[in-house]
Amino acid sequence: MYLPSAFRQDDLAELHAQIQASPFALLTSAGAAGVQASHLPLLLAPDEGEFGTLYGHFARANQHWRDLQGGAEALAVFSGPDAYISPGWYPAKAEHGKVVPTWNYIAVHARGPVELIEEPERLLQIVSRLSDQHESGRERPWAVSDAPREYIDSMLRAIVGFALPIRRLEGKWKLGQNRSAADQAGVRDGLAASTSPGDRELAARMS
16 A cells, blocks of 8 residues: 555554444455456454454455465455545635645555364354454344344355454554644535534544
């Protein structure tokens, strides 16, 4: 990832928080079948390894997992809020006009070797933890154990799980840190006034 120093985020707690806030990742790899990408919800175990470990699963019919046999490396991309930035929000526009549009965003890249998991009990643990994470906070949370075991067993046979111990973790918080304080304030105000929830979320993150 192109990562100018002004936008670099190295705080491990912040990086983990962003992964947990936007767990639907783009998992990419390059192998015999070329470059492949799968959109997958991932679970972060923050205390496993130096940078944490990611867990998820593929549909068995998805050929992507076959290219990851033998510990091949994969890259998981987690995208946070993003927004178009209008030059009209910069006070500098009125001063000298030397401004152009840009795009602000938050992103985390996690890279590491993939361990495929096909043992039923380990698969059951992965899907149970994923469900528990996303059901938490609901008035009546659903659990994997609510479904008949024979049905769950048939579903487990249709997936291939994986663990990705993170060997390299990068964060990019491109929030206008290279602009003047006045221009940053103008962007925050412009985003905060938008009708888009994503724009307003990015304004809050800039604060």
